Every structure is written in C-alpha cells, then in structure tokens.
Amino acid sequence: MQVKVVIGTITFMLTMMIMGFAALREPARLEKFSHAFEGRSIESGARIYAGNCATCHGVSGKGEECYDTGGNQIGCRGLPLNYAPLLCGDNSDRTARMNAMNWASTKDAFIESVVAAGRAGTAMPVWSAQFGGPMREDEIKNTVAFILNWESDDLCSEPVVTFDWPATAQGLVDEFPDGDAANGEALFVSYGCSGCHGVPDGSIPAAVGPDLSNIAVDGATRVDGYSAAMYVYESILDPNAFIAEECPTGPCLGPPSAMLANFGERMAENPQDMADILAYLLGE
Numbered sequence: 001m002q003v004k005v006v007i008g009t010i011t012f013m014l015t016m017m018i019m020g021f022a023a024l025r026e027p028a029r030l031e032k033f034s035h036a037f038e039g040r041s042i043e044s045g046a047r048i049y050a051g052n053c054a055t056c057h058g059v060s061g062k063g064e065e066c067y068d069t070g071g072n073q074i075g076c077r078g079l080p081l082n083y084a085p086l087l088c089g090d091n092s093d094r095t096a097r098m099n100a101m102n103w104a105s106t107k108d109a110f111i112e113s114v115v116a117a118g119r120a121g122t123a124m125p126v127w128s129a130q131f132g133g134p135m136r137e138d139e140i141k142n143t144v145a146f147i148l149n150w151e152s153d154d155l156c157s158e159p160v161v162t163f164d165w166p167a168t169a170q171g172l173v174d175e176f177p178d179g180d181a182a183n184g185e186a187l188f189v190s191y192g193c194s195g196c197h198g199v200p201d202g203s204i205p206a207a208v209g210p211d212l213s214n215i216a217v218d219g220a221t222r223v224d225g226y227s228a229a230m231y232v233y234e235s236i237l238d239p240n241a242f243i244a245e246e247c248p249t250g251p252c253l254g255p256p257s258a259m260l261a262n263f264g265e266r267m268a269e270n271p272q273d274m275a276d277i278l279a280y281l282l283g284e
C-alpha cells in the first residue's frame with residue numbers, strides 16, 4: 001500500500017515536470033512552427049509569382065526583365081513591385097505608393113486587395129476566385145507574403161531620387177538640349193514602351209497602346225494649344241491627363257489609362273532619357 005502511494009506520487013511529479021517543461025518550451029516551438037509556415041508560404045508564393053506575374057512585373061519584381069512564353073525578352077507591362085515606394089513604409093504602415101493611391105488601411109491589405117481584385121481599366125487581372133479569378137484565398141495570401149518579403153534594409157536605405165519635371169516640353173528641352181534619337185530608340189524598348197506600343201518602324205506591331213509611328217504629326221492634333229512635343233511629354237508623365245481615342249483593340253479605356261503612370265519616377269534618375277525618347281518619337 002505504502003509503496004503504491006510512493007510510486008503514484010513519483011509518477012505524478014514526473015508527469016508534472018515533463019508537462020511543465022513542455023509548456024515552457026511551447027512558445028519557442030510555436031515560433032519555430034510559424035517561421036517554418038511562413039517560409040513555406042513564401043516559397044509557394046514564389047512559384048505562383050514566377051508562373052503568373054513575372055511576365056508583366058519582371059522576374060525579380062523590378063519591372064525590368066520580362067519574357068514571353070517562348071523565352072523572348074519583351075517589355076514589362078506592370079508597375080515594379082520590388083521597389084521602395086511600395087514596400088518601405090513608415091511606422092503607421094503606410095508607404096509612399098499608398099499615399100499616392102489614397103489608401104487608408106495597411107500595406108498588406110493594399111497589396112492583397114490589388115492582387116485579389118485586380119485594377120479595373122488596367123492590364124492588372126483579377127486573381128481571387130472570390131471575384132471570378134483563378135486563385136484560392138491561400139494562394140493569394142502566399143503570393144502577397146512573397147511580395148512583402150522583398151522589403152529589406154538594403155532596399156529601404158537606398159536614397160529616393162526625385163526630379164522636378166519642367167511644366168512644358170520646351171522647359172525640358174532647354175534643360176537637356178541634346179536629345180539623342182538613337183539612344184531614345186533603345187530606351188523605348190528598355191523602358192517597356194514597345195511592349196505596349198510596338199516599335200514605330202513597324203517591325204513589332206502595337207498591342208495595347210496606339211501605334212506611335214505618326215505621333216510627331218498626330219500629337220499636335222490631340223489637345224488644343226499643345227504642340228506634338230508637349231502632348232507626348234505630358235502623355236509620358238501623366239497618361240491620365242488625356243486618353244487617346246484609338247487603341248489596337250478598340251477604343252482606349254480610361255481614365256485610368258492602361259499606360260503605366262510611373263515613368264516620371266523611373267526617369268527621375270536620368271531625365272536625359274526623356275529628352276532622348278522625345279527626340280526619337282518626334283524625329284528631331
């Protein structure tokens with residue numbers, strides 16, 4: 001009888017010790033588990049991204065390197081996603097891009113909402129099954145986790161370069177008088193203009209935006225009082241200011257325009273690029 005009580009007591013104490021120990025380790029185990037879960041979610045998001053998003057946003061999300069299904073490099077058609085204005089937020093979790101888009105909620109919700117619902121009137125498709133797209137809720141979440149994972153100290157400590165664009169095309173020409181048309185031709189491809197507008201010499205037909213082969217003449221007829229140079233200049237900086245009528249697939253949609261609205265930001269590092277593209281398109 002005595003022995004049984006002693007054994008019982010010891011067993012009880014041992015059980016309590018083991019359970020207590022397990023309980024102490026629980027937070028660490030949970031953290032490890034959630035890291036592993038997050039890792040798997042990002043990995044799965046990476047696969048989804050490569051298969052569905054890279055053709056428009058670029059292989060590394062920089063809006064620079066895009067390929068068609070045959071492996072040929074093409075112009076990107078989507079905004080960069082792996083860049084500071086979208087990902088580098090202040091402590092209230094709002095980034096420059098969200099302020100520009102008047103978004104009041106968090107960064108995660110901003111990205112998730114665009115991925116889920118697409119952006120009407122632009123090339124960005126709907127992805128969530130909830131809105132008739134091809135992806136499940138968990139697939140959307142994994143893709144968003146993959147995009148958010150691009151935020152890094154390196155990315156967010158890069159200085160943001162800005163440039164005050166002159167109000168008129170003439171103002172730009174005064175500042176950069178030597179537009180180089182040959183370089184403009186190369187830039188027209190590397191900025192991705194040709195991905196939508198084709199190449200004005202006709203070697204690649206326009207697909208999304210108007211054919212620009214005659215814009216040096218037509219450009220002067222679009223907006224009262226604008227020269228062709230002024231019109232093209234404004235079209236690049238602010239595609240929504242005026243929506244052209246005829247696109248290759250029918251009437252152009254917008255506003256918002258299907259043309260990306262971030263060329264002013266992208267050319268801020270090198271405003272001479274704008275002068276070169278104008279020289280190319282206007283044949284000067």
Ligand code: HEC
Pocket residue numbers: 048049052053054055056057077078079080081086097111114115119122123124125127143257258259260261
């Ligand atoms: C057919 C081209 C195309 C595909 C494919 C595409 N996107 Fe987009 N995406 C765009 C365009 C164009 C925009 C910019 C729309 C605009 O002008 O506001 C955009 C915008 C976005 C934005 C908002 C960026 C911002 O700063 O406002 C996110 C996030 C995004 N896409 C994620 C994705 C993800 C994730 C996928 C894959 C599941 C994807 N996109 C596939 C064309 C595409």
Ligand code: HEC
Pocket residue numbers: 076077078123188191192193194195196197208209210212215222231232235236239240242243244245247252253254257258259260263277
């Ligand atoms: C994602 C596709 C896309 C990209 C990339 C793009 N555009 Fe456009 N662009 C359009 C569409 C669509 C329109 C017509 C709607 C409008 O007027 O905004 C347009 C309109 C224009 C117009 C006015 C055309 C007219 O007939 O009135 C000019 C000029 C122009 N784009 C120049 C450029 C240049 C230069 C680049 C590269 C720096 C560029 N675009 C990049 C889609 C694009």
